[in-house]
Amino acid sequence: MTNSQETLEGPLAPRQTRLQEFWRLFRQNRLAILGLVFFVLFFITALTGLILTSGHDPLFDPALIRLQEKLLPPFSRPNPNTLSPDEFPTLGLYLLGTENLGRDGFARMLQGAWVSLTVGFVAVGISLLVGIFMGGIAGHFGQNHIRVGDILLACLLLAGGLFIVIGYVYPGFIIIAIALVCAIGRLTSRINPTSIWSAIVNRAAISVDTLIMRIVDIMLCFPSFFLILTVVALLPASIYNIMIVIGLTSWMGATRFVRAEFLSLREQDFVTAARALGVRNFRIIFRHMMPNAIAPVLVSATIGIATAILTEAGLSFLGFGVPPPHATWGNILSDGKRFIFDAPWLTFVPGIAILIVVLSFNLFGEGLRDALNPKLRER
Amino acid sequence: MLSFIGRSIIQKIITLFFVSIISFLIIHLAPGEPSQIDPLNPKFTPEILERFRKEFHLDKPLYVQYLLFYRGLFTGETVSWKDNQPVLKKIWERFLNSLPLFIVGTILTWTLAFPVGIRSAIFRGGFYDRSATFISYLLISVPGFFVAYVLIILVVTNLHVPVFGMETFGFEAASWPHRFMDRVWHLLLPSALGATGGIAVLSRYVRSQILEVEGQDYVRTAKAKGLPPEKVHYKHALRNALLPFVTMFGLILPGLIGGSVIIESIFSWPGMGRMAYEAILARDYPIILTVNFISAVLVLAGTFVSDLLYLVVDPRIRL
Numbered sequence: 001m002t003n004s005q006e007t008l009e010g011p012l013a014p015r016q017t018r019l020q021e022f023w024r025l026f027r028q029n030r031l032a033i034l035g036l037v038f039f040v041l042f043f044i045t046a047l048t049g050l051i052l053t054s055g056h057d058p059l060f061d062p063a064l065i066r067l068q069e070k071l072l073p074p075f076s077r078p079n080p081n082t083l084s085p086d087e088f089p090t091l092g093l094y095l096l097g098t099e100n101l102g103r104d105g106f107a108r109m110l111q112g113a114w115v116s117l118t119v120g121f122v123a124v125g126i127s128l129l130v131g132i133f134m135g136g137i138a139g140h141f142g143q144n145h146i147r148v149g150d151i152l153l154a155c156l157l158l159a160g161g162l163f164i165v166i167g168y169v170y171p172g173f174i175i176i177a178i179a180l181v182c183a184i185g186r187l188t189s190r191i192n193p194t195s196i197w198s199a200i201v202n203r204a205a206i207s208v209d210t211l212i213m214r215i216v217d218i219m220l221c222f223p224s225f226f227l228i229l230t231v232v233a234l235l236p237a238s239i240y241n242i243m244i245v246i247g248l249t250s251w252m253g254a255t256r257f258v259r260a261e262f263l264s265l266r267e268q269d270f271v272t273a274a275r276a277l278g279v280r281n282f283r284i285i286f287r288h289m290m291p292n293a294i295a296p297v298l299v300s301a302t303i304g305i306a307t308a309i310l311t312e313a314g315l316s317f318l319g320f321g322v323p324p325p326h327a328t329w330g331n332i333l334s335d336g337k338r339f340i341f342d343a344p345w346l347t348f349v350p351g352i353a354i355l356i357v358v359l360s361f362n363l364f365g366e367g368l369r370d371a372l373n374p375k376l377r378e379r
Numbered sequence: 380m381l382s383f384i385g386r387s388i389i390q391k392i393i394t395l396f397f398v399s400i401i402s403f404l405i406i407h408l409a410p411g412e413p414s415q416i417d418p419l420n421p422k423f424t425p426e427i428l429e430r431f432r433k434e435f436h437l438d439k440p441l442y443v444q445y446l447l448f449y450r451g452l453f454t455g456e457t458v459s460w461k462d463n464q465p466v467l468k469k470i471w472e473r474f475l476n477s478l479p480l481f482i483v484g485t486i487l488t489w490t491l492a493f494p495v496g497i498r499s500a501i502f503r504g505g506f507y508d509r510s511a512t513f514i515s516y517l518l519i520s521v522p523g524f525f526v527a528y529v530l531i532i533l534v535v536t537n538l539h540v541p542v543f544g545m546e547t548f549g550f551e552a553a554s555w556p557h558r559f560m561d562r563v564w565h566l567l568l569p570s571a572l573g574a575t576g577g578i579a580v581l582s583r584y585v586r587s588q589i590l591e592v593e594g595q596d597y598v599r600t601a602k603a604k605g606l607p608p609e610k611v612h613y614k615h616a617l618r619n620a621l622l623p624f625v626t627m628f629g630l631i632l633p634g635l636i637g638g639s640v641i642i643e644s645i646f647s648w649p650g651m652g653r654m655a656y657e658a659i660l661a662r663d664y665p666i667i668l669t670v671n672f673i674s675a676v677l678v679l680a681g682t683f684v685s686d687l688l689y690l691v692v693d694p695r696i697r698l
Binding site for chain 2: 214223225226233318362
């Protein structure tokens with residue numbers, strides 16, 4: 001088909017779908033492709049690692065202690081004279097050496113891969129959920145005002161919750177019950193709009209957008225690593241706490257991105273058209289606006305995964321990570337640092353593994369950013 | 380201008396108030412009490428526990444504790460629970476130890492990041508640019524504690540210089556050039572490590588900023604009228620690209636506390652980060668809260684300074 005024919009008969013829609021065009025741009029960035037490859041490899045490794053190292057009788061046992069085989073360098077063979085046959089490593093040699101208790105380094109690295117993966121994804125998932133929710137509200141309903149009555153209700157609910165947390169369960173429930181009754185009353189009854197009470201209760205206090213952005217400002221004041229360290233140290237040691245804490249301290253970026261995108265999108269014609277057609281708010285937000293706002297969020301999420309993996313490694317390194325005997329890359333490195341001159345592989349193997357994974361996420365994220373950037377599309 | 384300053388100061392004080400409440404709640408509502416940190420210690424009899432709780436107002440309701448704590452903080456009376464030293468004095472000592480690390484790190488960051496960023500922007504897509512890009516991603520991605528150990532191996536085995544702590548123990552009697560060099564060696568590794576991430580991020584930022592300015596019309600005009608490339612790059616492009624970085628002087632303030640926890644604990648550097656880490660381990664609430672409060676103040680002061688600098692530097696901004 002020649003060019004002129006196409007302009008005459010062809011449809012006006014772009015020849016390439018969005019995905020195709022994205023892939024065409026993304027492919028040009030060799031570093032990003034490299035990042036994608038390592039990303040997929042890491043994903044597969046972590047999944048197989050989970051399968052091979054968990055259960056009652058795993059193929060690679062990360063917890064099997066062989067004291068007579070401790071601190072062996074990588075690729076060394078086990079000594080058949082001192083080891084019973086069922087203690088033999090599955091591969092017949094210690095691929096990544098053994099540590100100070102003679103546990104197989106390869107099995108431990110496999111086990112740790114899953115921890116890094118889940119920490120990264122779950123923490124970023126939490127921060128995305130919170131961030132998109134807050135950003136969406138701030139961007140779409142930002143101009144709505146919160147009334148004094150709502151603030152009073154929220155204070156009542158909060159006070160009730162606090163009472164319950166502190167230990168006064170009974171008064172706490174009473175306060176919450178009062179707050180709920182008031183809320184139902186506010187929603188259903190029509191108070192005479194000219195009375196003084198309704199004037200006070202319905203007075204606009206602060207816009208939703210201001211409120212949410214002030215919360216973001218407050219969150220940004222905390223030194224993030226120090227805050228995470230404090231909370232993780234105070235809470236009982238568990239992997240879920242770490243994920244939740246990292247997630248809840250890193251949603252501010254996503255909120256800002258989504259809010260900024262929404263503020264510009266809500267003025268555009270397709271949103272007005274959707275509203276004119278009578279599409280509900282919920283559908284406008286998630287079906288029409290979100291796909292257009294998601295690109296910068298995706299990029300920051302990819303880089304956020306890298307940051308979360310690094311944070312978890314740092315926490316494990318300081319001794320606040322996943323409790324032993326479960327291996328993570330951070331605590332393998334942290335345990336290995338005492339033998340740094342005798343057994344440098346205990347430091348280098350997890351260190352380089354973390355480096356490669358984080359690097360691949362970062363490169364992939366930057367590639368995404370370039371490919372999704374509309375300014376670069378035409379070139 | 381004045382109304383802007385007034386408004387933003389009021390806003391920042393309100394923010395600070397909420398930060399203080401939230402950090403207080405986080406710490407005090409977390410499970411476990413500082414009095415229970417060492418339940419197996421035979422010295423902690425119930426009577427001593429009771430006295431401890433009374434001494435530090437732990438038996439009072441939360442809002443009273445909150446008021447007492449922040450009143451004590453502002454009058455300088457708050458003491459550390461661990462050794463009864465005034466909190467502010469303790470933090471000030473550690474702050475003076477952290478300061479050289481911070482200054483050297485910042486100087487390294489700013490002097491290295493700019494040339495690298497500018498050069499890779501001018502030779503965009505070339506070998507230098509691509510390798511600088513890759514290396515900066517490498518520096519962003521590598522865990523700091525891992526590099527620390529690799530560097531320690533290299534430096535200790537090859538150069539035979541001491542690296543842990545602030546100075547070599549028992550070196551006080553040596554002549555001052557020796558002592559000076561000793562201090563420099565101790566300072567170099569941790570501050571260089573603290574600077575690596577900053578160099579990588581900042582040089583990327585410099586690069587993108589300059590690329591953006593190089594695409595502007597006035598740069599094309601300058602090129603078109605036949606100015607030498609150096610003049611175009613350094614006079615027309617660079618000056619405008621530098622604007623955002625003036626404001627970043629304000630934003631480096633919070634770095635005084637932020638990222639130094641891991642590096643300072645590796646190098647046994649008696650600075651603020653390590654003190655905060657030890658306070659967390661010992662559940663020394665006054666220190667944790669004060670460090671948190673001070674760093675929030677630094678963040679807010681930093682953004683305030685950077686807003687002001689923006690006003691001063693960029694005439695296009697009118698409030």
